Amino acid sequence: MAQLIEVKGFKELISTMEKYPVELVKTTAVGMSASLNILWENVPPYPAQDPQARYQRTGLLGRSLGSDQSGGATGQPSVYSIRQLGGGNFEGTFGTSLDYAHWVIGENQAGMHASNWWNIITIAQRSADRIEKLWIAVGEKLAAFLERKGTS
Numbered sequence: 001m002a003q004l005i006e007v008k009g010f011k012e013l014i015s016t017m018e019k020y021p022v023e024l025v026k027t028t029a030v031g032m033s034a035s036l037n038i039l040w041e042n043v044p045p046y047p048a049q050d051p052q053a054r055y056q057r058t059g060l061l062g063r064s065l066g067s068d069q070s071g072g073a074t075g076q077p078s079v080y081s082i083r084q085l086g087g088g089n090f091e092g093t094f095g096t097s098l099d100y101a102h103w104v105i106g107e108n109q110a111g112m113h114a115s116n117w118w119n120i121i122t123i124a125q126r127s128a129d130r131i132e133k134l135w136i137a138v139g140e141k142l143a144a145f146l147e148r149k150g151t152s
Contacts, residue, residue: 010139014088017142020149024088024142031138032082032090035131037073039094040080042126044118045071061104064096095120 017024046062046069062068066077079095095101103110105119 010135013139013142013146016146018087020145021087023145025084027138027141027145028088028090029082029084031135032092034134035127036080036082036092036094038127038130038134039123040066040073040077042123043067043071043073044122044126045069047116047118050116061096061098061101064098064101094123 014024014028043062043065046059046067049057059069063075064078066073066075066080068074077094078097079093081093083091083093085091096105102108104113104117107119107121109117109119
């Protein structure tokens with residue numbers, strides 16, 4: 001699942017900022033790092049175990065998302081990286097590397113988990129407003145930099 005947030009006018013701002021690559025990369029890298037942290041903070045609590053379940057829960061899925069039984073950020077997620085694509089463009093990835101996670105929290109989770117578990121989209125939905133506001137602030141910071149430089 002990919003979550004794309006597009007801030008109006010941001011592409012043009014990035015294009016203008018390419019004259020100042022150090023400031024551009026520094027500012028957008030901080031924005032991407034903060035975006036991943038927001039996702040991490042919004043991992044919901046582990047749901048109570050279904051009393052009908054025939055397995056012993058280990059908590060591994062939550063820990064692989066950097067969360068404990070109560071939700072939120074604790075340990076490092078197993079998928080948590082930032083990659084620079086060029087200029088001020090970055091790609092952040094967040095999630096779990098567990099091979100069975102898609103059955104439990106994936107977009108097409110197994111029916112036995114759908115009634116008890118949230119899914120990965122929940123994390124994106126809980127995070128979207130804050131991430132959008134964050135990137136608006138990043139854009140404002142870049143625009144203020146350009147104003148100080150006398151560029152528009």
